[in-house]
Amino acid sequence: MNLLKVQGVGKIFGGLAAVRDLSFTIKKGVIAGLIGPNGAGKTTVLNLASGVLTPNQGKIFLKEKDITALKPHSVTKLGLARTFQATTLFSARTAVENICLGRHCRGKAGFWGTLFNTVLARQDEKMDRQKALELLSFMKLDSFQDVPAQNLSHGNQRRLGVAIALAADPELILLDEPMTGMNPAETAEMMDLILRIRDMGITVLLVEHDMKAVMGLCDRIVVINYGQKIAEGTPAEIQKNGEVIEAYLGAEYTFAHR
Amino acid sequence: MNRKGIPPIRIFSITAVLVVLFIIPLIIRDQYYQHLMILTGLAIIATVSLNLVLATGQLSIAQAAFVGIGAYCSTLLVLKIGLTFWLAFPIAGAAAGGVGVLIGLPTLKMRGVYFAIATFAFGELVRMVFTNWVSLFGGVGGILNIPAPNPIPFFGGALYFQTKGSFYYLVLLVMLITILVNYRLLHSRIGMAFQAIEEAEALAEQSGIPVMKYKLLAFLISSIFTGLAGSLYAHYSHYIAPGFFSFWESVHFIIMAVIGGVGTVGGPVIGAVFLTLLPEVFRATKEYEMVIYAIALITVVLFLPKGLMGLLKRVTNGRGE
Numbered sequence: 001m002n003l004l005k006v007q008g009v010g011k012i013f014g015g016l017a018a019v020r021d022l023s024f025t026i027k028k029g030v031i032a033g034l035i036g037p038n039g040a041g042k043t044t045v046l047n048l049a050s051g052v053l054t055p056n057q058g059k060i061f062l063k064e065k066d067i068t069a070l071k072p073h074s075v076t077k078l079g080l081a082r083t084f085q086a087t088t089l090f091s092a093r094t095a096v097e098n099i100c101l102g103r104h105c106r107g108k109a110g111f112w113g114t115l116f117n118t119v120l121a122r123q124d125e126k127m128d129r130q131k132a133l134e135l136l137s138f139m140k141l142d143s144f145q146d147v148p149a150q151n152l153s154h155g156n157q158r159r160l161g162v163a164i165a166l167a168a169d170p171e172l173i174l175l176d177e178p179m180t181g182m183n184p185a186e187t188a189e190m191m192d193l194i195l196r197i198r199d200m201g202i203t204v205l206l207v208e209h210d211m212k213a214v215m216g217l218c219d220r221i222v223v224i225n226y227g228q229k230i231a232e233g234t235p236a237e238i239q240k241n242g243e244v245i246e247a248y249l250g251a252e253y254t255f256a257h258r
Numbered sequence: 259m260n261r262k263g264i265p266p267i268r269i270f271s272i273t274a275v276l277v278v279l280f281i282i283p284l285i286i287r288d289q290y291y292q293h294l295m296i297l298t299g300l301a302i303i304a305t306v307s308l309n310l311v312l313a314t315g316q317l318s319i320a321q322a323a324f325v326g327i328g329a330y331c332s333t334l335l336v337l338k339i340g341l342t343f344w345l346a347f348p349i350a351g352a353a354a355g356g357v358g359v360l361i362g363l364p365t366l367k368m369r370g371v372y373f374a375i376a377t378f379a380f381g382e383l384v385r386m387v388f389t390n391w392v393s394l395f396g397g398v399g400g401i402l403n404i405p406a407p408n409p410i411p412f413f414g415g416a417l418y419f420q421t422k423g424s425f426y427y428l429v430l431l432v433m434l435i436t437i438l439v440n441y442r443l444l445h446s447r448i449g450m451a452f453q454a455i456e457e458a459e460a461l462a463e464q465s466g467i468p469v470m471k472y473k474l475l476a477f478l479i480s481s482i483f484t485g486l487a488g489s490l491y492a493h494y495s496h497y498i499a500p501g502f503f504s505f506w507e508s509v510h511f512i513i514m515a516v517i518g519g520v521g522t523v524g525g526p527v528i529g530a531v532f533l534t535l536l537p538e539v540f541r542a543t544k545e546y547e548m549v550i551y552a553i554a555l556i557t558v559v560l561f562l563p564k565g566l567m568g569l570l571k572r573v574t575n576g577r578g579e
Binding site for chain 2: 116
C-alpha cells in the first residue's frame, strides 16, 4: 500500500520553481531516502508534504486521503509527523513536557472536558505522561526526564525532537537531516534508532546528507536536483546512476568510501 | 484540580483568602476603600483575561477597547431597549467575544509587533467610533445616568446593587469565575499548548497543536471576560465616556500583567492589585504617578523577569526555581 503519494507537485517561490512536477510514492513499512545536492528542494518537499507549504500544482495523498491543502496540525493528526532541520524544541520546557506537547492532538476530552477536568481530560494527561515516559526510555533519555530541553546535549536534543514527532503516534515520520552536527557515535546511535522506529511499524522518510547513513538505512531512495526527480531506486541502483553522480560532483567520492 | 490531592496548606490559604474577600466589605465600610476594592476587582478581571492572550505569545493593545465594547453594549441595551442588566450583562460579554473573533481571525496570524500594531489600530478605531457616532454613543461626553443592576429577588427579600458594598460582591463573583476559568485553562493540556505556541509556534503547529484555533480561543475567552468587566464598570460608575477606553488604558493593563508576571494567573492578579492601589498610595504626589509607574516597570523588567509573582515564589520557596 502506498502510504504517501506525491503526484505532479510543483512549488514556485516568486517565479522560481523550487519543486517541479515531482512524483513519488512511499510504501508502508519502508525506510525511504530523499537526497539531492544543497538547494535541490528537499526541505521544500518535506514542507509540502507536512502542510507547512501548499503546492501550486499537483496533489499529495496520505493513505489515499488528499492532504494537499491541509494545515500541519491536521496532517499530523492524520498520521504524518516530522522533525526539523534545525534543532527545534520547546526549549524552556522539560523533556517530558516536550513529548507531552507532541501528543496534544491525541487528546479526547475537547475544550469543555479539559476546562472542567473531566475523567476524560485526566485520562488524556495520564496517557500523555505514560507515552512520554515510554518514548523517553525508547530514546534512552530516561535520566533527562525533568531537564529543560535547552540544557540537553546536541545529540540528546535531536533525539528529543524525534521523540516529539513520535509522540503523535504517526504512521509516517519525516526526518529532516537528523544526523546534522552529530559525531560518529551519535550518528551510529541515530541510525540504530531509525531502524528501531521502522521496526515499530512506522514508515520513515529520511532527508540526510550523510551518504553512509542514507545508503545503509534506506530501502528506496529518491534523488532530486533543481526540484526535479533525477533518479529513484535501491541504494545500489542510485550509486551506479550516472546522472546522480554528476549532480553530486564529488559525491562519487563519498559513495566509493562507504 | 482534584489531582493526587492539593497540599493542605494550599487549601487552607485559598480558603483563608476567600473568607477575607467575603467579609472585607463588612469590616472596611469606608466608601473610598470599597470603591478601590471594586476597581481592583475589575482590573483583575481585565488583566487576568489579557494574560490568556499574552500566554499564546500575542501582545494585544486592544484590551480597553473590549472593556469599552462591553460597557457601551450593556449600557445601550439597558437605556435604549430597556433590557434588564441581567440580560444585558451576558450579551455584553458575548458581543465583546464576537468582536474578538472578528478581529482575531484576520490579525492573529500576525506575530509580535505586527499584531500589536493591528490591535492598537483596532482599539483606537473603536474609541473613535464611540467618540464620533454621537447619536448612538453620546460623543466625547459619553453617557450619563447608567442605572445600577436591577434588584434580584432573594428568599422573599431582594438583593440590591446600588451600594458599593453590594456591588463589590457582584464584582467578586465575576472575578472569581474569571480566575477559576483562567487557572483551569492555563493548567490544562490546552494551556500547555498555549504556552507551547508562545515558545515555538512552527513546532507547535507541526506537533499537532491547532495554533490558529487556539490563538482564537484564547482571544475569544479573553474578550468575553473583558467585555463582562466593561459592563460591570458601566453599571457601577453610572457614567462612561470614550476617553476611559483609550490606548493608554490598554497599556495600563499590559503593565499590570507584566509587573505581576505573565503566564501565571497569580501574576496578573498581583499586578492589578499593586498598580490599582499604588497610585492611590501616592495620590498626594499626583504629578509623579507616572514617574513611579515608570520606575516600578523598569525595576521589574530589569530585576524580576518573572514579575512580582516570580519574586513571591522565590521568597516562599526560599530559593529560585
